[in-house]
Amino acid sequence: MKNKRFIYKTLSVLLLTGISYGAISCNNSNLEDVKNTGTFDSDNYFKNEEQSFSGLVAVYDMLRKYSGGFENEVTFFNGASDDFFSGGGSSTDGAGIQGFSNYTINPIIMPLSYWKDYYQGIAKANLLLDRIPNANMNEQTRKRFIAEAKVLRSLYYFELLRMFKNIPLILKPILANDDFYNIPQANPADVYAQIESDILSSINDLPLSIPSANKGEVGRITQGSARAILGKIYLYDKKNSEAATQLAMVNGTPGGTNQYGYKLVAKFSDLWLVDNKFTTESILEVMHTNKSNADWPFWGTGKDEGNTINQMVGIISYGRIVPAPGAPANDAPDLSSGWGFNPATEDLFNFMQGDPRLDATIFNAKQLKADNKISYSPGFKDTGYFLNKYVPRTADKSNQPGPTELNYRQNFIAIRLADTYLMEAEALGGSGARAQALLDAVRSRVGLASVPVSMQAIKDERRRELAGEGHRWFDLVRWGDAPAKLGARGFVAGKNEILPIPFNELVNTALKQNPGY
Numbered sequence: 001m002k003n004k005r006f007i008y009k010t011l012s013v014l015l016l017t018g019i020s021y022g023a024i025s026c027n028n029s030n031l032e033d034v035k036n037t038g039t040f041d042s043d044n045y046f047k048n049e050e051q052s053f054s055g056l057v058a059v060y061d062m063l064r065k066y067s068g069g070f071e072n073e074v075t076f077f078n079g080a081s082d083d084f085f086s087g088g089g090s091s092t093d094g095a096g097i098q099g100f101s102n103y104t105i106n107p108i109i110m111p112l113s114y115w116k117d118y119y120q121g122i123a124k125a126n127l128l129l130d131r132i133p134n135a136n137m138n139e140q141t142r143k144r145f146i147a148e149a150k151v152l153r154s155l156y157y158f159e160l161l162r163m164f165k166n167i168p169l170i171l172k173p174i175l176a177n178d179d180f181y182n183i184p185q186a187n188p189a190d191v192y193a194q195i196e197s198d199i200l201s202s203i204n205d206l207p208l209s210i211p212s213a214n215k216g217e218v219g220r221i222t223q224g225s226a227r228a229i230l231g232k233i234y235l236y237d238k239k240n241s242e243a244a245t246q247l248a249m250v251n252g253t254p255g256g257t258n259q260y261g262y263k264l265v266a267k268f269s270d271l272w273l274v275d276n277k278f279t280t281e282s283i284l285e286v287m288h289t290n291k292s293n294a295d296w297p298f299w300g301t302g303k304d305e306g307n308t309i310n311q312m313v314g315i316i317s318y319g320r321i322v323p324a325p326g327a328p329a330n331d332a333p334d335l336s337s338g339w340g341f342n343p344a345t346e347d348l349f350n351f352m353q354g355d356p357r358l359d360a361t362i363f364n365a366k367q368l369k370a371d372n373k374i375s376y377s378p379g380f381k382d383t384g385y386f387l388n389k390y391v392p393r394t395a396d397k398s399n400q401p402g403p404t405e406l407n408y409r410q411n412f413i414a415i416r417l418a419d420t421y422l423m424e425a426e427a428l429g430g431s432g433a434r435a436q437a438l439l440d441a442v443r444s445r446v447g448l449a450s451v452p453v454s455m456q457a458i459k460d461e462r463r464r465e466l467a468g469e470g471h472r473w474f475d476l477v478r479w480g481d482a483p484a485k486l487g488a489r490g491f492v493a494g495k496n497e498i499l500p501i502p503f504n505e506l507v508n509t510a511l512k513q514n515p516g517y
Helices: 031-037 050-066 072-076 094-099 111-132 139-164 188-206 224-238 240-251 266-271 308-313 348-350 364-372 417-427 433-445 453-466 470-481 482-489
Strands: 282-286 362-364 383-389 414-418
Touching: 050 072, 050 111, 050 139, 050 282, 050 414, 072 094, 072 308, 072 470, 111 139, 111 414, 139 188, 139 433, 188 224, 188 240, 224 240, 224 417, 224 470, 240 417, 282 417, 308 383, 348 362, 348 383, 348 453, 362 364, 364 383, 414 417, 417 433, 417 453, 433 453, 453 470, 470 482
Parallel strands: none
Antiparallel strands: 282 414, 362 383
């Protein structure tokens, strides 16, 4: 019998309730299973605006792949870069993240979810796009829903492209009686062309921006976020001129407030305050909450809505030492313990010396321990340096039911203005007055003087500005720098620029494994 544990298993339909995609619980059942039990009939759903919005919420739900669940994208790709190790409790703590970090990753230990989850998001978008034309609703609202679904589907395809490169392109729902086992991988150029076209055709049907005070709408795709996603896709597709054009519309005058209301926040460290959500710098932000009361039985299934990066990068058995009588008070931060993933490398710590962003980026437990202010248990590849942007603080622990570990509420900013400034400067070839102004704006925000713009200056600035946010590995691959920077880890040129397709996705299908695996 044909194995059904592969992308087409992700044709699941979520029967949703609620309004905000940040506070929704979902049923990740296989479509065939749901259809057989009669609990969900997609032919009789998507009849009106309310039902269509529920379907759209389901499409947004997959954004949490960046920062939710043990197999979140941020800690996985941090651990494979030159800035962080895998970490964790031991060398066997998470076979996938350990194998990626030391480049022994193979189809068996490659986490299935990086393929499955994004295709699940694509399947939800396809179903909505197929049904919504016949829904009874306002035409302007219909166009907006369609535009949002197309931009999100394009984003999910982009993530699959830059992880696996050779992927199937599926643009409509696949029914149980279709021969979906024989859908081949598409030419990557065709996938890029499709998603670029989809976003371009969608932009005018999206709102210009959404005020942060609009709690019912904040976080949804706008013209600004769609252009930022498109500019990023163009950059990876080596269409630098097109990338620069789109990103320039997002960025406006460097250092100022642009047409979409984006502006660099005045204080870099404020970006990482847990309750400082949807700042003027945020372009695409993933919403997290402790109100889902996530528990272990459904962790990673889509019902949990906490930020897992916090727990994963937290320090193992962290504790503040009580000062001796008469000694000064202990000023070490009050942190929650975590699992010790993503310790920062000595190389990153040394590289950031003298940079004003160092303390907001790296928590120096090594020095605090030497000063007898804290104690902790070293994890795997411990350096004493931890990712301060997401390290969990006791004050931020959930006061709701459910395990603390699964219910951190810090949002994750997937794209922010400093990132798009530097991407545009890169698309401009690292030269010229505008590229200089973009670089200067990022440095000026933290009080750094101008340096002559160049590709190397942009690379260095991205490393310092965006450390620990999941970008570095992709940057190194995009620039062709990964073999030199990661060769000592085991990175093999011509192979490790993309990941192996999980083994279970290949059985009895037309899919072919990526070269070298």
